[in-house]
Amino acid sequence: MIIEKVVGNIEEISVNHLHNERVYLESSDLLKRIQRVKTDHGRELGIRLNKERALQRGDILFMDEKNAIIVDVLSNDVLVIRPETLEMMGTIAHQIGNRHTPAQFYGNEMIVEYDYLIEEMLTQHNVLFSREERKLKEAFRPIGHSHD
The missing domain is CATH 2.60.260.20 (Urease metallochaperone UreE, N-terminal domain)
Known part of the structure; x- marks a missing residue:
């Protein structure tokens, strides 16, 4: 078929x-x-x-x-990030964006594919997060970029 x-x-x-x-x-x-x-x-x-x-x-x-x-x-290995303040969300979103890492947002959660470097960065900034297996509705889309 x-x-x-x-x-x-x-x-x-x-x-x-x-x-x-x-x-x-x-x-x-x-x-x-x-x-x-x-x-x-x-x-x-x-x-x-x-x-x-x-x-x-x-x-x-x-x-x-x-x-x-x-x-x-199938479930994805993800980091579920829960910043406590708008300032912290801005800081983390900026850091993750600089790495050209795709993210998804659901309510007050930011979800990214698991990456040990992002996990270390979140720990250094004392950001609330957890590593989870989640079924996502959509795929993470690669981010096209250019630094001209």
Whole structure:
């Protein structure tokens, strides 16, 4: 089966009444437009998406009256940063930005992929953080940069 577009997302469409199969991806694989995957039930799929958007956790790749195939994401090793003040958030965001490290923000949390150098920097600045395994909704996107 070749998947060429996403049907929707489980946050918008209920699939609880259907038999669900999952495709487990590394978060970096969410950015791939073309790939071959296998569901947790052993069904092989080809994914060939247009450039409209990257895959997200919860995307429905296929749905009929009985079945749904849903994207799920394997856990990432991340640092969850919780600065106590706006000044501390600015300082940390600046330091992380200088390293061209992609970050995601959820509520009062800043999440970056685990990096021992960032962990050391956070410890030196006495910033509250934890190292966790988390399933992220979206992939970390590489940051393009130029220092002209």
